[in-house]
Amino acid sequence: MRVDYRNKLLSALTGIFIAGFSLLGCGNGSAPAPEPPGSETSDVDLYVTTADQSHLFKKIPLSFSKKDNMSPYTIQLNPSEVFQEMDGFGAAMTGSSCFNLLKMRADDRAKLLKETFDPKDGMGYSYIRISIGASDFSLSEYTYCDTPGIENFALQSEDKNYVIPILKEILAINPNVKIMASPWTCPKWMKVNNLTEKKPFDSWTSGQLNPDYYQDYAMYFVKYIQAMKAEGINISSITVQNEPLNRGNSVSLYMTWQEQRDFIKTALGPAFRNTGINTKIIVFDHNFNYDNVADQMDYPINIYKDADAAQYIDGAGFHAYGGDKSELLDVHNANPEKNLYFTEMSIGEWGYSFAGDLMWNMAEVCIGTINNWTKAVIVWNFMLDKNHGPNRPGGCTTCYGAIDINSDYKTMTKNSHYYTISHLAKVIKPGAKRIGTTGYKANGLYYSAFLNPDGSYAVIMQNDTNNPVSITLSDGENSFAYSLPAKAVASYKWKK
Known part of the structure; x- marks a missing residue:
């Protein structure tokens, strides 16, 4: 991730949000914790968050209507129209996030992790992203093989002391959480300045992977997955390279689609097959607009054209620091057999407000990418401290976490990302199928519907207008209505 992407994004959004910010009295970093679910019995589980923070994941009892539904503002669910299967929703447990969590009192941390990851009594976060080696949110720069020779591979202290203990605590709460792992760089001894001169490139930032080390780097992934499994941690998926077109991050590696294609088909794919590893391989993991690099447009589509790699x-992963979510639909239509994942978005000092980001992130990243075929939505740092860290010089030094924690390592601010992911994870369970809808549509009203594996229905809805909207939802047997407040997000879940 790189700050200039966000600055461009902010410029585009300022005109849209500025009036709303002043009217809504945007978040000042003092938002209370989510309201407890309550003991009311109801036919429908409904949770509401408003941009003005008057409702923060508030549970509202809702009953089925006893009358015939005649409302013209009805959205009808159509479970016979099935789209993608959902994998899950969550945030990145970077080295920094894990460091901050372990600074908390054990009982406070246990309470927060249960609230976040418990699939029954908590928010039910179900997907985590971690780095393979260092990221720009680590305590230092490192890989697992900094001494030349793949035989020198070993997990390092930052993982052993911070990341792995937190992952184990989370898995004890929810053993079904999926984990995606992404490298920010290969070991420096595998880097060259370019593929023509192939001179050694002794830098954490930029450089390219020397093709002479493709086999060693493939074994680096294999050894990592095996080492984590020995710790009791299953890596569900890997991305081949975080932001492969970003040369400027503090820890980075430039990798064109041609390089990624060749690495997968000649080394990584065969290495996984030969060692019996079934971890999913995900390509790209960067912006919708391919950083406007002319010969890198359609990055995943170009890789898929090679059957030996494909x-x-x-599937492919995407970030939202540049371009538009409509690119997901283009990639899906070109290769509908391949999956799509939304893998990173951050908030930070570049114009954040709770109100503005709650609306933008839900419309563009959450509902927006899901309605364009993503299987998972993962935001960036789960927890950062009051100084936006720990972070690495040259990386993002102005980012916020989904949660920011004060220097007492107890007082927390839950930012918009915590709530948007919670709205997804609480009601849409892993294995749910996105289903069709018909009926009422309006500008500023966004929604998506799902059928969960247990037979329950779920709907995520956003009212991004300045007025309440009374909407009736119907599954063909039951219907119910709720007046969704202005600038609000709602999650519904009910049994047939």
Whole structure:
């Protein structure tokens, strides 16, 4: 991730949000914790968050209507129209996030992790992203093989002391949480300045992977997955390279689609197959607009054209620091057999307000990418401290976490990302199918519907207008109405 992407994004959004910010009295970093679910019995589980923070994941009892539904403002669910299967929703447990969590009192941390990850009594976060080696949110720069020679591979202290203990605590709460792992760089001894001169490139920032080390780097992934499994941690998926077109991050590696294609088909894919690893391989993991690099447009589509590479690939990951979510639909239509994942978005000092980001992130990243075929939505740092860290010089030094924690490591501010992911994870369970809808539509009203594996229905809805909207939802047997407040997000879940 790189700050200039966000600055461009902010410029585009300022005109849209500025009036709303002043009217709504945007978040000042003092938002209370989510309201407890309450003991009311109801037919429908309904949770509401408003941009003015008067409702923060408030549970509202809602009953089925006893009358015939005649409302013209009805949205009808159509479970016979099925789209993608959902994998889950969550945030990145970077080295920094895990460091901050372990600074908390054990009982406070246990309470927060249960609230976040418990699939029954908590928010039910179900997907985590971690880095393979260092990221720009680590305590230092490192890989697992900084001494030349793949035989020198070993997990390092930052993982052993911070990341792995937190992952184990989370898995004890929810053993079904999926984990995606992404490298920010290969070991420096595998880097060259370019693929023509192939001179050694002794830098954490930029450089390219020397093709002479493709086999060693493939074994680096294999050894990592095996080492984590030995710790009791299953890596569900890997992305081949975080932001492969970003040369400027504090820890980074430039990798064109041609390089990624060749690495997968000649080394990584065969290495996974030969060692019996079933971890999913995800390509790209960068912006919708391919950083406007002319010969890198349609990055995943170009890789898929090579059958020898495509056979090993599950799908592609995307970030939202540049371009538009409509690119997801283009990639899906070109290769509908491949999956799509939304893998990163951050908030920070570049114009954040709770109100503005709650609306933008839900419309563009959450509902927006899901309605364009993503299987998962993962935001960036789960927890950062009051100084936006720990972070690495040259990386993002102005980012916020989904949660920011004060220097007492007890007082927390839950930012918009915590709530938007919670609205998804609480009601849309792993294995849910996105289903069709018909009926009422309006500008500023966004929604998506799902059928969960247990037979329950779920709907995520956003009212991004300045007035309440009374909407009736119907599954063909039951219907109910709720007046969704202005500038609000709602999650519904009910049994047939």
